Amino acid sequence: MRNHQPSVAVLVTLVVVLYLCGGTVESHKDQPLSGIAIHETTFHLNDKAHVKASPTLLGSNGQHSELVLVEFSSPHPSDEDWIGVFSPADFNVSTCPGDNKMVSPPRLSSAPIKFQYANFSNPRYNTTGTGSLKLQIINQRSDFSFALFSGGLLNPKLVAVSNKVAFENPNAPVYPRLALGKEWDEMTVTWTSGYGLKIAEPVVEWGVKGERKLSPAGTLTFARNTMCGAPARTVGWRDPGYIHTAFLKELWPNAKYTYRVGHRLSNDAFVWSKVYQFKSSPFPGQNSLQQVVIFGDMGKAEVDGTNEYNDFQRASLNTTKQLIKDLKKTDAVFHIGDICYANGYLSQWDQFTAQIEPIASTVPYMIASGNHERDWPDSGSFYQGLDSGGECGVPAETIFYVPAQNRAKFWYSSDYGMFRFCVADTEHDWREGTEQYKFIEQCLASVDRKTQPWLIFLAHRVLGYSSTSFYAEEGSFGEPMGRDSLQKLWQKYKVDIAIYGHAHNYERTCPVYQSVCTSDEKTNYKGTFNGTIHIVAGGAGAGLAEFSDLQPNWSLVRDYDYGFLKLTAVDYSNLLFEYKKSSDGSVHDSFKISRDYRDVLACAVDSCPATTLAS
Incomplete structure (x- = not known):
């Protein structure tokens, strides 16, 4: 010194x-x-x-x-x-x-x-x-x-x-975040505090109007030695506190609940958060208006202007503001990877959960795993990059709940009314023959399209189509090997829309199969689909990515700007898709799908089993 x-x-x-x-x-x-x-x-x-x-x-x-x-x-x-x-x-x-x-x-x-x-x-x-x-x-x-x-x-x-x-109370319960449970009538609530189990018991007080229940919560944390490398286990390390998750079960469909999170101290006194509220999920297949917001790569920023060494994620504040503004018309949020770009500086996870608290405390905030959460050499990730800053998935998998069988394998399915969401983990191998491939097929195959007609595939990296410059330069126009195994599943099970992040921009394709448009329509799709519409929605806040000079035939709309998606299931036969600008919430691109169940059953190329003329 x-x-x-x-x-x-x-x-x-x-x-x-x-x-x-x-x-x-x-x-x-x-x-x-x-x-x-x-x-x-x-x-x-x-x-x-x-x-x-x-x-x-x-x-x-x-x-x-x-x-x-x-x-x-x-x-x-x-x-x-x-x-x-x-x-x-x-x-x-x-x-x-x-x-x-x-x-x-x-x-x-x-x-x-x-x-x-x-x-x-x-x-x-x-x-x-x-x-x-x-x-x-x-x-x-x-x-x-x-x-x-x-x-x-x-x-x-x-x-x-x-x-x-x-x-005054640094240990206070803070930043609650809701998530859909493994069953349709279950909501989970996760929060952070400084209270370990030796000091206090974590609890949630909740119920519909006039009813109060007290439910216990489980507690997790993680230590420096669970980080895989620097800076997460060196200059970026900060104690994450305690992460508590409670499971609120046997909920009435589409009902309003109030809740507060807290801790029962050793003297039987309680420390409580303020009171929040949420609306429970509809029954799977319930015919009611359902609105879901989807985006990737938002990151976080400081309202006081601090931290902006390279001004990389300022637009995340605009996206957050628009989501809060439209919260009464939002039922659930899917943030599909690259959550807060902590990249090994663990204090930023608190900053992010504080930024999204008005959203995540009110509607389910579902996440997917991205390269900036998971990737690290020799840690089991499919890619061997340094993008997680040594976190190797541990903070994301602990701080947020998802209904996966194993949160270290971040793939899961989620039902919300007329929607079925199949969420892939692009940071683990998805290719044919793998455990994840089997999950994806099971998720797509098991949905009843009579009552859940809207089948949506979500992933962080672009496993489908993108004309972002770094994909175009590779010649793959998407993640290398991405479509090789999965496009036959999308086609066989008639996935309506596949949505990705990773590329920091917005792009929409035609309904496409094997790089060929299956429809000339652009905004009002009716009847049999014959392909899947692929969307890149990675422009929620992190620095934008350029498009290639070449715009392929399957690329209908490209926007080098910040924004997010909104899917509105009107009923079994009508779906509205909107891409909104983060700057003012205006709709920049949209389309409608109108069809009946018989249109889902109708055969398209590679989507029906072989038949026989035998009687």
Whole structure:
């Protein structure tokens, strides 16, 4: 450690440990925090510099998000100075062990949970040396401190550290998220807290109007050693707290329920969240208006403008805003992979669940696995990339519930009224002969199309068709090997729509089979379909992806912009598809499907078994 100030002891709240951390991994560039070389920090603590944060006590009215005023000054200001938010406020050996015990230079070993440049709100900071920021802080089960750095992000020099700030109850139950259960009359509710089972029992109080039930919840967590690599098990690690899931069963169809999550303490007192409400699922096949929102690759962003090192996911706030605005006309949400782009910086999972809380606490928020949740070399993922930042699926599989038989194998089916959703896991092998292939066929084959006519296939990577430039350059116009095994299943079982993320844009195909359009219609489909419409909906928030110059014949509509999908099942015979802009919620593309059950039964190429003339 190079210490340029003799008075370091005045800021003893910051304790530094021995630590070795490699340089920034290229695949982590999507995560703004990866732009900070925090492991290269040196110490230039200065008595004439200061950082003050107020108020020091947050959440006194029960809220789990609050603005903190951070005031600071430096005797040697620079446009490269920045403020980092750290939680826990103290850094010590127990929270940040090193992988290599032989390394001698002490270095700061934990990344900030968010950051902003010191001149963000005062363009004259470089002259005056004073500035202030209003930063939104959410409850993340620990206290916070704010540090002033010089030297920019790649050569950080710690100049001053603030007082501590904390929530009144840092352990409080927060950020509930609903999910459909394994049975149609079941809803699950998952939340995060700082209460382990030795301290309190997790419970949910719930019921229809005039009724109150108390149901227990299971508790999970995960440790640093379950992470597969850096930064998740090094500078990006942060204790995830406890994840609780309760199963609310034997629900009445289409009924309104209220609930609150909480904990029973050892003295029999309860700690409760605020009261939320949800509408239970319709009976499978129930003929009622049903509206489902679908998108991929949203990510998260900060409303106070922090963390935006490369401005990669700002549009996620627009998508979130539009979903909240239309929440009364939404029954369920499917976020098909690349959830929050934490990429090994685990504090970001809390930030994401806080961002979507108004949505996920009200309607089921179903997720699929993407490369930024799962992929890591030699971890069992189909792809050997570094995209998860060492998470290898553990946070996503723990923080969100899905009705899979094994959450480490993130494929599942979900029924919602007249819809059957078959959700694939593209980060595990889907090819013919695999366990997942058998699941996909069983999911498609087992639905009763008389009562659930709308069969939807969901996956993260584009297993169907996309003219995004990186797919076009490979010559596959979709995930290599994607269509080879699966298109015969889509055709055989007459999948209506297949929807993907991964490519950060919007694209719609004609009804297509083996790269050939099976219909010339573009907006009003009637009768026999003869193919599957493939949709790319990966533009919910993360940085956009360019299309190829070549637009294939099967590509009807392309949009290089942010947006999301909405499917509305009007009845057994009519489905409305809409693609909406995240900027204002306007409908940019739409089509209708109108047909009867006999149209589903009708034969198309490769969709009917062989017949005989024998009588």
